[in-house]
Amino acid sequence: MAERVNQLKEEVTGLFGACKNVTEKLNLVDTLQHLGIDHLFEEPIATTLSSIHNTEFNSSSLHEVALRFRLLRQHGFWVSADEFNKFKHEDGSFVNDITDDPKALLSLYNAANLLTHNEGPLEEALLFARRHLQLIQSNLKSPLDEQVGRALKIPLPRNLKREEAISYIHEYNVQDEMYNASMHELAKLEFNRLQRVHQKELKAISRWWKDLYGDIKLDYARDRIVECYFWSYSCLYEEEYARSRIVLAKLLKLISLLDDTYDEHATLEECRVLSKAIERWDERDVSLLPEYLKKFFLKVISTFREFDELLEPHEKYRSAYIRNAFQNISKRFLQEAEWSHHDYTPSFNEQVNVSVKSAGGESIAVGLLFGLGGIATKEVFEWAIRDSDTVRSCGEVSRFMDDMADFKRGRNKMDVATSVECYIKENNVTGEVALAKIASLVDDAWKTLNQELFEHRAILPIVQQVTNFARSMMFLYHDKRDGYTNSKEVKDALENHYVKHLPI
Known part of the structure; x- marks a missing residue:
């Protein structure tokens, strides 16, 4: 062939x-x-x-x-x-x-x-x-x-x-x-060839997830490894980006576990202790954690160590960036947990400033850069973590698409108020008006992403790959569905990507 x-x-x-x-x-x-x-x-x-x-x-x-x-x-x-x-x-x-x-x-x-x-x-x-x-x-x-x-x-x-x-x-x-x-x-031969590559990766990462899940036993967590792989695959599906794809998928799964812990299960004090342990990044802090989080914390540390082992000697500086991205999103999750446990509804701007960053733009950017070749220089990593317009706008698309789906579904009692709910309360408007406003903010974010194509032509492939995360959110959360939490809604589409070969 x-x-x-x-x-x-x-x-x-x-x-x-x-x-x-x-x-x-x-x-x-x-x-x-x-x-x-x-x-x-x-x-x-x-x-x-x-x-x-x-x-x-x-x-x-x-x-x-x-x-x-x-x-x-x-x-x-x-x-x-x-x-x-x-x-x-x-x-x-x-x-x-x-x-x-x-x-x-x-x-x-x-x-x-x-x-x-x-x-x-x-x-x-x-x-x-x-x-x-x-x-x-x-x-x-x-x-x-x-x-x-x-x-x-x-x-x-x-x-x-x-x-x-x-x-x-x-x-x-x-x-x-x-x-x-x-x-x-x-086109048909290339689609099928790449599909075989992705199938092998999915098998490998599913084994990794099965072993991790069996070890840490966080039964409250969403079992969504295929969806996490889909996010990374959406950013860069070409064969040569296998290292980035695998690292990013694993990173997203660890973030999802962290999110479910803060959102669904941990007490506020447990959230604080876990966040502090992640910030200190010291295995000795495991003794401070509740029993059910000890293995999870140690697995996070060991997985990031495995990430580091994938790097060439001249790339080792990247480990600090991916670790910091994980620590930063943990802090955002903790802030949201503080609001939720105190039954506090933040102002719209206050909510957006935190939740856009907890939506994963920085983690996506750093995660995909981590495994790239020479184009991912230290300067590009600095661009990614300095709240660049590309990264922030991807976070806005992610947050607002997710929030509109959450509002349609109805949030759980421990969830922090969404941007939709904060807008309703602050402006005394109906849900329909608020949803229209949030949808317009998605459109505004896309205008910025379009502008970034001209502003950063020197790193255009990276801008396009980061923007692919926003595209995946448009797909998974189209029409206010939550294709991540309720993955049955995108089951047929995922089978087209990973199971069904194209007839030649």
Whole structure:
């Protein structure tokens, strides 16, 4: 199979040189992204998009203009929203005839979802495209019907690349004017090849979890190792990132155990003692802990020691960063426990300042950086822990999506008040108004994440990988469901990722 994959990669690489114009190049890059095989062609894609960005583009096709806009912005190239002015009347409204072109509307909608702050024209384009797509969706034929449906649930720039690929590989067929049999075969072979890699990792990490769970015996904890692996896999699914993927999944599972302990079981005094022991990071402090937490604490220390053993000598400085990330999230959990046990409802800003940091943005960033190669320098670790806009905005997406799901479900008696509840109390509004406000904050966070693509082009792959965590939250918590706690809601989707092979 490896020989066939290499042969297909050569054939597809040749397509870049065979493109006759900018439009063909855009369609090639877009198709590779939809099929989930763009990681195999990073260099020619980067060269192609750089050339497109520096080439004047005069097209009367809204689809083509929007496609260029989206692809360039996704890859950190700034493109002005003025590109869409040619499709508007003098008063700024879009011309009517584009409402009869669903493909163009979908392209406009996905492009407009890459808006940044203070881009009013793109806000208007987004509302315009969404409204008209909703009106015409029932009249569309397959596969455009399904593609519009997916985008209206989670816009393409906010969706997981691997999740989109699963759908698009099935939809891509010879009726498509851009169909290429080599790309289609390569996409299926590569998906199945990577799936086998992920299956092996899942088996290994499941054994690790089974041993750990059997040893520490924290029966109140959620048994969610597959979901923790899914988070790490969502951030970086490519084969070469195995070390990062495994470390991040284990880190997230330890954080989940810690969260369940503070949230569901420990007394306030036990929370304080555990937090102090984690802060001191000294195995001798185990004697201060209640009996049921002693093995857990020792397992945390030993697991972080195992993390350190994975590092090369010149990478050893990374251990301090991942340990500090765990200590920091423990402090946030303790603060939330203090509020809960004292039945204290914080102000909205007070709640958000703590809960956004307890949502895991810093831990995700440091955890995935921990196992990366040379691109993860000490300076990049410092960027990750200094509350960078990328990390904070991922924390905001995580927190607010989680809080909306919690509010819909109804929180447990020991849970701290969510941002939704704090907003209701502080502003004396209904739950519906509060949910709309929190949803708007998710949109604001995405505007910041979009802006970060241009602000940090030097570390663009890392910005994209950290942002993938926010994408995983959009997937797991879509429509106010909690796909982590109630994993049955995403069971079929997880089987598509890890169990079901694609027929060749």
